[in-house]
Amino acid sequence: MAVNGNDILVLMNGTAVANARTSEIQVDGEVIEISSPSQGQWREFLAGRKEWALTLGYLVFANTDVQRLIDVGSTVTLLIKGRNADDSTGLTGTAIIKTAKQTYTRGNLVAGSFAFQGSGPLSIPT
Numbered sequence: 001m002a003v004n005g006n007d008i009l010v011l012m013n014g015t016a017v018a019n020a021r022t023s024e025i026q027v028d029g030e031v032i033e034i035s036s037p038s039q040g041q042w043r044e045f046l047a048g049r050k051e052w053a054l055t056l057g058y059l060v061f062a063n064t065d066v067q068r069l070i071d072v073g074s075t076v077t078l079l080i081k082g083r084n085a086d087d088s089t090g091l092t093g094t095a096i097i098k099t100a101k102q103t104y105t106r107g108n109l110v111a112g113s114f115a116f117q118g119s120g121p122l123s124i125p126t
Contacts, residue, residue, distance in 0.1 A: 003082070010056055011079040021111070022057035025080060027122060052093065052118035054078065060102055060110035068112065069100045078116060079125065093122040 010017050030048030060066065074097050081090025099115035 007083045009079075009081055009083050010054070011081070012076050014077070014079075017056060017058055017114075019059040019061045020056055021059055023054060023080075024056075025052065025054045027052045050121075052122045053098075054080070054095065054116045054118070055113060056116070057111060057113045060112045065110075065112065066102065068114075069102060071097050071114075072100050073097065075119065076116070087125045090125060091122050092125045094119050 005022070008023065010020055010023050027050060029050045031045040032048045034044050034046055036042075036044045058065075076095055076097060077092065078095050079087060079090055079092045081087055095116035095118050097114055098117045100112070101114075102110060102112040104110050
């Protein structure tokens with residue numbers, strides 16, 4: 001069965017990110033070109049190192065949410081899991097808050113976002 005975006009939670013240091021509206025996770029794998037003695041015309045590759053990143057959009061709900069902007073550079077533990085699921089069914093990893101952004105538009109709700117850069121593995125919680 002398909003999952004609704006509302007059914008996925010992102011927890012930062014054990015607490016669900018309040019008012020989260022959107023989140024997007026990306027895992028990339030490097031490919032390393034190798035030289036093969038048997039393949040003169042075709043390129044060959046090996047799998048290399050991996051990296052991951054997560055962006056998260058949220059609604060700025062309280063005046064104290066403005067203070068989230070100075071969290072840039074902090075190291076946090078993230079857990080991505082289903083709303084009613086056990087932690088062991090999700091993914092966890094350590095990340096650095098790379099970007100914190102808030103947009104203030106007259107007449108609209110205030111929106112904020114975080115960009116997290118994974119530091120180390122993204123793994124299944126134990």
